[in-house]
Amino acid sequence: MLILDANDLRALLEPAAIRDALADGYAALTEGRTHVPTRVMAATGRGLLGAMPGYVEDVGLAAKLVTVFGNNAEAGLPSHHALVTLFDDQTGVPLALMDGEVITEMRTSGSAALACDLLAPTDVSILTVLGAGVQAAGHLEAFRGLRQWTEIRLANRTPENAHRLAARHEGVTVFDDIATAVEDADVVACTTDAADPLFDASAFSGTHLSTVGLHLEIPPQLLENATVVVQTRSAVTTPPPNGPVAVQGLDPAGVVELGEVVNGSHPGRQSGTERTVWVSVGNGMEDVVTARLAYDRAVEAGMGRHLEM
Secondary structure, X not given: OEEEOHHHHHXXXXXXXXXXXXXXXXXXXXXXXXXXXXXXXXXXXXOEEEEEEEEEOOOEEEEEEEEEOHHHHHHOOOOEEEEEXXXXXXXOOEXXXXXXXXXXXXXXXXXXXXXXXXXXXXXXXXXXXXXXOHHHHHHHHHHOOOOOOOEEEEEOOOHHHHHHHHOOOOOEEEOOOHHHHHOOOOEXXXXXXXXXXXXXXXXXXXXXXXXXXXXXXXXXXXXXXXXXXXXXXXXXXOOOOOOOHHHOXXXXXXXXXXXXXXXXXXXXXXXXXXXXXEEOOXXXXXXXXXXXXXXXXXXXXXXXXXXXX
């Protein structure tokens, strides 16, 4: 079995390749060429352990184990830890064990970037990322090459954390006030764990918005008269934490699956002034296709180390 650590994965994967793999995966998800059961969780009282298996036809079989312990920051630890195992889908033989935190970071930000690339107008120029954690960092990398941004803004509820993150990313301007950072931005990407909206609906006048948190980072009013794009229509009927809070209760027929935009069965954006909103909480398909991409590239490059089973 091949072992791929965080450094291996960052060397093997780049945003454009991840977007391409995810596009194929989303088409497969919409077309019924996957089997992705609802994640199951075991709660400890301090956190939880989630299991996310998934199968994508002609790609692979994988499972992610992820822990979420919200108080880890007090001990200087990330709130999420994860492992991803890739299996041979013909024999069930384990092929690889990977750092699941990097896979999660890259596939989540990669999906948001794919949605932005498919849905945002080509002439957008100002990007605002809200947050200062792992996903904010991932979004800064994943979104950078999508458009000819004239300005990339970063804002966070704790401004000093945003300044620390921006110091690692060239060309990023920190705004200490979230409302100001959102004002006149064309695209806003929310990456926090905020339980309440980060800004007032009147502050956003752009054309594309995304949220990858479980809770209600965005004002509900921004979903009105917008094209709301989700991973699967079940997102609006599956209760949290498996379904995002933001879309609970919406009419399933009134939302669009990203795979429908990928395969052309839905046009996606239909006007330059239309507001599009990407809402996600993660899907096991994303782990499968990203892990498979990493494994195939590692084998070709002779990277990683082997563990005899």
